[in-house]
Amino acid sequence: MSPESTGQNEHYLTVMRRGFRTWRGDRPFWAGLFTMAGGLPIAYFPYANLHLGNVTLAMSTTAGAGSLIIGVLLVTLGLTMWFHSIVRVFAGVAAILLALISIPVANIGGFVIGFLLALLGGALSVSWAPGEPVAEEADDEEQVPVTVGAPVAAQEVPDDGPTQTFPQQAVDFDKQVQADGGRHRAG
Known part of the structure; x- marks a missing residue:
């Protein structure tokens, strides 16, 4: 060329x-x-x-x-x-x-x-159904992290509303699935 x-x-x-x-x-x-x-x-x-x-x-x-x-x-x-x-x-x-x-x-x-x-x-x-448009994968840096247990006030709720915190869930689902071998346990 x-x-x-x-x-x-x-x-x-x-x-x-x-x-x-x-x-x-x-x-x-x-x-x-x-x-x-x-x-x-x-x-x-x-x-x-x-x-x-x-x-x-x-x-x-x-x-x-x-x-x-x-x-x-x-x-x-x-x-x-x-x-x-x-x-x-x-x-x-x-x-x-x-x-x-x-x-x-x-x-x-x-x-x-x-x-x-x-x-x-x-x-x-x-x-026949139209195909789904191909979504471009975003980089991990561009994704917004979701925090469980963060106060509602931090999530841009109007000031006049009550602030409340949600209970923290310390479960990592990927690790639980790997530990269970893909089986679901009740309890």
């Missing part, structure tokens, strides 16, 4: 991959992906034509509009899980209900493929 260099230059793909990884970790990414993937076959199959030689098989039913609506709603719920994760429980429950409704309405839920994907996405969305 030369003195003029500010640091190692990273490739832009590495930076984008790390950014995507961070974005993906802050939301129910897989739930949204499975929900959207489940909505596509549900919406597609009623309008698809299968060609076998000179024979064309049409999958369209009278509930084609219902299939389209369910598929579009599932894709919308998947996008909602990604970009508005605060409503993930509602979106997950709605995705599960739409997946169940797609069985009688949309060619057995997009030939079971869309049904299973949307059901899995909804379940993942309902069960």
Whole structure:
């Protein structure tokens, strides 16, 4: 590294991959992906034509509009899980209900493929919880010691209140646990 260099230059793909990884970790990414993937076959199959030689098989039913609506709603719920994760429980429950409704309405839920994907996405969305933020550990010098048995007046109680001392407990819990071997003794 030369003195003029500010640091190692990273490739832009590495930076984008790390950014995507961070974005993906802050939301129910897989739930949204499975929900959207489940909505596509549900919406597609009623309008698809299968060609076998000179024979064309049409999958369209009278509930084609219902299939389209369910598929579009599932894709919308998947996008909602990604970009508005605060409503993930509602979106997950709605995705599960739409997946169940797609069985009688949309060619057995997009030939079971869309049904299973949307059901899995909804379940993942309902069960997803945001991670706890990583707390930085403070140094021992910065921690405020807690003294048991100190008078209440020393703990910044208004002057007009009574002062009272709490009984001193001379028990060091770490030493007691080590002496007991982790067992709790009553007494």
